[in-house]
Amino acid sequence: MAVNLKQLTQHEELLTGGHRACAGCTGSNILRQIMLTAGQNTVVGGATGCMEVVTTIFPYTAWRTSFIHSAFENCAATVSGAETAYRALKKRGDLPREETGRKNFIAFGGDGGTYDIGLQSLSGAMERGHNMVYVCYDNEAYMNTGIQRSSATPLGAFTSTAPAGKVKQGKEQNRKDLTKIMVAHNIPYVAQTTPFHWKDLATKVEKALAVDGPAFLNILMPCPVGWHFDTAIGMQLAKEAVESNFWPLFEVENGVYKINQKPKERSPMENWMKQQGRFKHLFRPGNEAILENIQTYVDEQWEKLLKLEEMTAK
Amino acid sequence: MEQKLVALSGNEAVAYAFKQARPHVASAFPITPQTEMMHKFAEFVANGETETEMILVESEHSAMSAAVGSAAAGARTFTATSSAGFALMWEIVYVAASLRLPICMALVNRALSGNINIHCDHSDSMGGRDAGWIHLFSENAQESYDNAVMAWRIGEHMDVRLPVMVNYDGFIISHTADALHMLPDDAAYDFIGKYKHAYTLLDPENPVTVGPLDLTDYYFEHKASQLATYERVPGIVQSVSEEFGALTGRTYQFCEEYAMDDAELVIVVLGSSAGTCKDVIDEYREKGVKVGLLKIRMFRPFPVQMIAEKLAGRKAVAVLDRSASFGGQGGPVFMETRSAMYGQQVPVNNYIYGLGGRDFDLHQVEEVIDDLQKVAAGEELQLINLLGIRS
Known part of the structure; x- marks a missing residue:
C-alpha cells in the first residue's frame, strides 16, 4: 500500500474550497487528505462540530460525496445505519446504481463528539463490527462552541470552562487515552496520526478503509483559535507534537502495536507548549510543578507505548 | 381477500x-x-x-x-x-x-x-x-x-x-x-x-x-x-x-364513531380504553341514555375538522386522557379537542385516568357518563378530574 504524493495530487478534490474554516485550520486539511485517498465512492457522516458547520452551511456544501449530519453524539450510529442499509440493499439488488469496487463509510467527529458525548455511540458501532472508519479530529477542546474543556484537553491547558486564574491553572486532569480505548475494542485497525505526516496519514486511511470491519483513526488537529498560535504554524505544531512524544504516530493492526516514528531524541514538551497561548500561564513562576507533571506524564505514556509494541510484536 | x-x-x-x-x-x-x-x-x-x-x-x-x-x-x-x-x-x-x-x-x-x-x-x-x-x-x-x-x-x-x-x-x-x-x-x-x-x-x-x-x-x-x-x-x-x-373489509377513519348518530353525550378517548367505554355505553344505551364514543385513531396530524364536526351540537363531551400535562390545562387530548371545538357552546370536561397502568374499569366509565348526564342537565362540574385514584 505504497502512497505516492504525485498520484494523490492527481485525485479529484472531494472537499471543495470556499468552506468556512478559520484561517490556519488544520481540520479541513485533514478532511481533504482523507478524501483524496478515499475517493468518490464514499459516504461521509459528520458529528455536529467545527468541520460539519464549516462545510455545510445551507444552501452550500463543500462535499462532492454524499454527506450526512444528524446530531452531535450519534455520528457513529448514523453511519452504521447507512452502512447496514448498503449491505441490505446490495443483498437484494436494490442499490440505486450497480457498483463495482469498494464503498467507503467514514464517520468523523471532533474530540467533543468522540471522546465525550459520542463515546457510547462510537463504542457500540465498533463493537457491532460495521465496515466503517471513524475519524476523530482531535483539537483537544470544544472549539466549535467556544473552547470549552473536553476529556481530550491536556493537563494545564487554558479553556473557557477551565481557565487559568488566581487559584486555578487551567485543566486539572490529564487527557483520556481514547486511542487505547478503541484498541480495547479489538477491532482490526486503530491508528494515530497528524495532518503534517501526509504519507503516514494517507497510508493509515488506506489501511483503515481496506480492513474488513471497523477501524478508528485519531488525528491531532492543531487549532489556531483554541490553542492560540500564529495561523502559519499549525502544521509545524503537528510535527512537533510527534517529536515531543506528546502525540506518537502509531498503529495497532489486529492487536499488534507499531510505532511509526521514533524520535532519536525527544524534544522537551516546553518547546511545543511555549508556542501556544493556551499554556502561557504555565510558564509563570509557581507553575513549575505542573510543567514537570506534564513532561513526566508524556514520558511515562511513551514508555508504556514502547512496551506495548514490544509485548505485541510477532 | x-x-x-x-x-x-x-x-x-x-x-x-x-x-x-x-x-x-x-x-x-x-x-x-x-x-x-x-x-x-x-x-x-x-x-x-x-x-x-x-x-x-x-x-x-x-x-x-x-x-x-x-x-x-x-x-x-x-x-x-x-x-x-x-x-x-x-x-x-x-x-x-x-x-x-x-x-x-x-x-x-x-x-x-x-x-x-x-x-x-x-x-x-x-x-x-x-x-x-x-x-x-x-x-x-x-x-x-x-x-x-x-x-x-x-x-x-x-x-x-x-x-x-x-x-x-x-x-x-x-x-x-x-x-x-x-x-x-x-x-x-x-x-x-x-x-x-x-x-x-x-x-x-x-x-x-x-x-x-x-x-x-x-x-x-x-x-x-x-x-x-x-x-x-x-x-x-x-x-x-x-x-x-x-x-x-376493515375501513378506518381518523376517528371511529360508536353509537354517535343520536348521541347527546360523547366520550373522547385513545387506544384500548375505547373497548371498555363501548361496553359501558351499550349498558347505558339499553337504559335509554344517548351516549356515544369518539375514538381518535390519528392523533397527529390532529383531525381538527372531523372532531369539531362530530362534537358539534352535543350536550356534553368528556375527554379522557391517559397522560397529564403538568402545569397545563388538562391532558393533551383535552387541550387539542377543546381547541378544535372553539366557538361551540358544548361543555367539555377532562378526565385523566390510567396513569402508570392503573386499571381503567367499567365503574370509571360509569362515573364519566353520570357526570355527562349532570352536565347536560346544566350542572357545572369540575373541568379537570382524576379517575380511579384512592381518596
Whole structure:
C-alpha cells in the first residue's frame, strides 16, 4: 500500500474550497487528505462540530460525496445505519446504481463528539463490527462552541470552562487515552496520526478503509483559535507534537502495536507548549510543578507505548 | 381477500405486519413492553423468513440514529420502543421527521419515569407529539396490525415522506392474546409496495448533503414547507384507509364513531380504553341514555375538522386522557379537542385516568357518563378530574 504524493495530487478534490474554516485550520486539511485517498465512492457522516458547520452551511456544501449530519453524539450510529442499509440493499439488488469496487463509510467527529458525548455511540458501532472508519479530529477542546474543556484537553491547558486564574491553572486532569480505548475494542485497525505526516496519514486511511470491519483513526488537529498560535504554524505544531512524544504516530493492526516514528531524541514538551497561548500561564513562576507533571506524564505514556509494541510484536 | 383468523398478542401482530413489509433494516434496543415485538421479529430473521438486517444497538438514541442513517441511505427501516426509550430518542425523533424519512416505529405505550413504572399510559407518545411524526393509535391487536400495515403506505407516500408511529397500549394490547385477521404475506406486501426512496446517500453519481447547518436565512422556510405537508396527510391517510378497506373489509377513519348518530353525550378517548367505554355505553344505551364514543385513531396530524364536526351540537363531551400535562390545562387530548371545538357552546370536561397502568374499569366509565348526564342537565362540574385514584 505504497502512497505516492504525485498520484494523490492527481485525485479529484472531494472537499471543495470556499468552506468556512478559520484561517490556519488544520481540520479541513485533514478532511481533504482523507478524501483524496478515499475517493468518490464514499459516504461521509459528520458529528455536529467545527468541520460539519464549516462545510455545510445551507444552501452550500463543500462535499462532492454524499454527506450526512444528524446530531452531535450519534455520528457513529448514523453511519452504521447507512452502512447496514448498503449491505441490505446490495443483498437484494436494490442499490440505486450497480457498483463495482469498494464503498467507503467514514464517520468523523471532533474530540467533543468522540471522546465525550459520542463515546457510547462510537463504542457500540465498533463493537457491532460495521465496515466503517471513524475519524476523530482531535483539537483537544470544544472549539466549535467556544473552547470549552473536553476529556481530550491536556493537563494545564487554558479553556473557557477551565481557565487559568488566581487559584486555578487551567485543566486539572490529564487527557483520556481514547486511542487505547478503541484498541480495547479489538477491532482490526486503530491508528494515530497528524495532518503534517501526509504519507503516514494517507497510508493509515488506506489501511483503515481496506480492513474488513471497523477501524478508528485519531488525528491531532492543531487549532489556531483554541490553542492560540500564529495561523502559519499549525502544521509545524503537528510535527512537533510527534517529536515531543506528546502525540506518537502509531498503529495497532489486529492487536499488534507499531510505532511509526521514533524520535532519536525527544524534544522537551516546553518547546511545543511555549508556542501556544493556551499554556502561557504555565510558564509563570509557581507553575513549575505542573510543567514537570506534564513532561513526566508524556514520558511515562511513551514508555508504556514502547512496551506495548514490544509485548505485541510477532 | 381471504384472511387467516389468528390468535396473537399485539406485539406479535405488529411484528408480523412489519415482516410483511420486507424492510431492509431494523434497529432495536430492548425496553419493556416493546421487547417481545423485536424478539418475534428476530425469530423471523433467524429463520430466514425476512432478509432484514438488524442493527442491535447500545441505546434507543442509537436505534433512532441508525434508523435515520439507514433511511437516508434509501432503505425501508423500522424500529420500536416504549417510554424512556422514546424519551432518549427524542432529539433524533425530530431529526427523522425533519429529514423527511418515512421510518416506521412501534411505540408500545408505557408511562415515563419517575417513578419508574413499566405499565401503560400515553405520556411517552405525548412527549413527542410536536416532533413531526404521524401518530396512529390502536384499540386492539387487530387495529395495531392494520395500522402497522398501513403505516408504510402513509409515510412513504411521495406527498408525505414522514415517519409514522404506531401506538398500542403496553401490556393491555402488547401482551394480551387477541383474535385478529391477517393478510397473507404476499397480499400485504403487494398492498405496501416496493420501497422507493426520495433521496439516497448511496448513489456516488448523485451525491447529496443531508442535514446541513440551516440558519436564520433558510431554516424557517424549511419548517414552513414541513408544516404544509401535514395539511396533505389526512387526505392520503383517507385514501390508504379506503384501499385497505377494499382489500380487507376493515375501513378506518381518523376517528371511529360508536353509537354517535343520536348521541347527546360523547366520550373522547385513545387506544384500548375505547373497548371498555363501548361496553359501558351499550349498558347505558339499553337504559335509554344517548351516549356515544369518539375514538381518535390519528392523533397527529390532529383531525381538527372531523372532531369539531362530530362534537358539534352535543350536550356534553368528556375527554379522557391517559397522560397529564403538568402545569397545563388538562391532558393533551383535552387541550387539542377543546381547541378544535372553539366557538361551540358544548361543555367539555377532562378526565385523566390510567396513569402508570392503573386499571381503567367499567365503574370509571360509569362515573364519566353520570357526570355527562349532570352536565347536560346544566350542572357545572369540575373541568379537570382524576379517575380511579384512592381518596
